[in-house]
Structure formats: C-alpha cells, structure tokens
Amino acid sequence: MRRILPLLALVTLPALAQQPAQPPTVSAKSFKELALHPEREAPASAVSLNESRLSAEVTATVKEVAFDVGQVAPKGAVLIRLETRDHELGVARAQAALDSSRARARLAEQQLNRARELAKQNFYSAEALTQKETELAVQQAQVKLDAAQLAQAGRNLEKCTLRAPFQAIVRSRQAQVGELASPGAPLMTLSEATRVEIAAQVPPRDVASLQGAGEVRFTGSGGEHAVKLLRISPAISREARSVDVRLAFDGKPAAPGADGRILWRDPQPHLPAEFVSKRGATFGVFVLDGATARFLPLPGAQEGRPVAAAMLADKMVVIDGRHGLADGQAVQAKK
Secondary structure, X not given: OOOHHHHHHHHHHHHHHOOOOOOOEEEEEEHHHHOEOOEEEEEEEXXXXXXXXXXXXXXXXXXXXXXXXXXXXOOOOEEEEEOOHHHHHHHHHHHHHHHHHHHHHHHHHHHHHHHHHHHHOOOOOHHHHHHXXXXXXXXXXHHHHHHHHHHHHHHHHHOOEEEOOOOEEEEEEOOOOOOEEOOOOEEEEEEEOOOEEEEEEEOHHXXXXXXXXXXXXXXXXXXXXXXXXXEEEEEEOOOOOOXXXXXXXXXXXXXXXXXXXXXEEOXXXXXXXXXXXXXXXXXXXXEEEOOEEEEEEOOOOOOOOOEEOHHHOOOEEEEEXXXXXXXXXXOEEOO
C-alpha cells in the first residue's frame, strides 16, 4: 500500500500542472461614477470701465474744489470751479467786436443799395459798384469771424466749471484752491462707480474650459460675486503668457480696484489621478472589454494630475487589481 501512494502522486502531478491559471480578479466602476470636474482659477481684479484724469482746458485760478478723495459725485455734479472773471471779460470783448462788425456790415449794405440805385441812373460806375459789393462781403465775413470768437469765448467761460462726466469716485485730487491751473494740467482722477468689469489673466490652456463653464465666480476681500463672461482677447500677453479675459458682474459689482480670483469648474469630465496607469512611456487607463483588460492611452496625461477623458464616457474603469495588468489580459471582474 505504501508503494502505491507515491505512484498515485506521480500520476496526478502532470494533471495538476496542465490546469490553466485563474485570471486575476479586478473590480471596476463606470467612468460616470468616477469622473470629476476640477476647479480652475485665475487672478483677477475689478476695474472701472472709465478711469479719467480730469484736466484744465483753460488758464485760470482754482476757486473751489467741491469733492474730495473717496467721495462719490453724481453725473453732472460740479467738481471744480475756476476763476471766471478774465473769461467773462473775454466774452464781453468778443460781444463788443461782434456788435461793431454787425454795424459796419449794415452800413456797407446800405451803401451798396444806394450805389445800385445810382448805377441805374448812370451816376455810379460799374467799378465803384463792385468795390461796394466787395466791402459788404468783407464786413459779412468779419461778422462770422467775430461770432465764432464770441462762441469760443463762451466755451472758455464754460470750461471754468468742471463737471463729473459720469457717476464718479474721486481717486485722487491734484487741484488746490488758489493755485493757477493751465491747459492740460491734471486736477482730479476719477473712476466710474457703476460700470465695473472683471479683468482676469487666464492661462491659454484654461480658456476653453472657461468658455464652457456653467458658472463663474469672483472672490476677493469683498466677498463672492457671480459673474458672466463678456469677451476674450485673441492676443496672448508676452510677459505673463496669459490671455486677458473680461467678465461682467451679475448683480451688485465689487468696488473698483478690488483684487481676487475667478473660479469655475471645468465642464469636461476628468479621470482622477489615482486611476491613471503607466505602461512603458505611455500614460493611460485600464478598462474592461468583456472579460479582457484593455489599456487605453490618455493623450496629455501627466502623473499625479486628473486628465480630461471624455472618450471614457461609456467605459468601465478598472480601479482595483490593475497594477500588474497588461493590455489584452484576461481578467475576472468582481461582482
């Protein structure tokens, strides 16, 4: 009997060796269960659509400054008054010149009419009549010139009152009462209070995801605000290697000059980084194809970062047991 048992063992060993190895067991989940939408962000700030430097247009002494730094001036409100006396005298002088030229024009017209009557009676030569017509034309031209000078003097007088071109926040004040202002001299810096946009610097790789985002937010020291995309510059900044993007506040705007960031979710589904595998020099993912594991390369994938993988929409992704797998290997999925 003892001799028979070893013989039986020798007979059964080849049979055991011929049994196929069991395929590795893996577990998988649908890509929809695993997909995530990474949050993107970019530096941004609230900027006024109009940042104006209010300057003098005439030479005059500053008489009054009605608003100071930090105050909000309604549209059309008087910001600065300049001394008007010299320009009032200029208006009076221009008015007197216009009155004088009009009187001379009336006299020239009367003389021309008289000359025409005498010419009909042959008491006036054609040459003398032409001279009277020329004198009238010269005086009429002088009337137009003096009228234009009066209008210019009136405009200069109006320029002594500087008004807010929009609802404005006074950012800085250079004008000082009693100081002489000359044309082009800055007197006050204004920011439009109501028309405020977001200026963001977005990396070129994130522009497409921002365009497709369903919701964008601006967050800064003043809290969080909903914003919407307005326009994207086609140019890339050479210094920052970013694209200038403008967004509008969907509601009450932040204060002009507020710094912060814009935040949004990438609309493309991404595969979490922990499920990205590497075979050779290629990054990819293992998916189930029936009872077979398939290795699908993921273009643009990087180690440790989620990767956009819209092509996996209807795939079952191997999550456990994938580390030793090879492309085309038979597997057994856990139920």
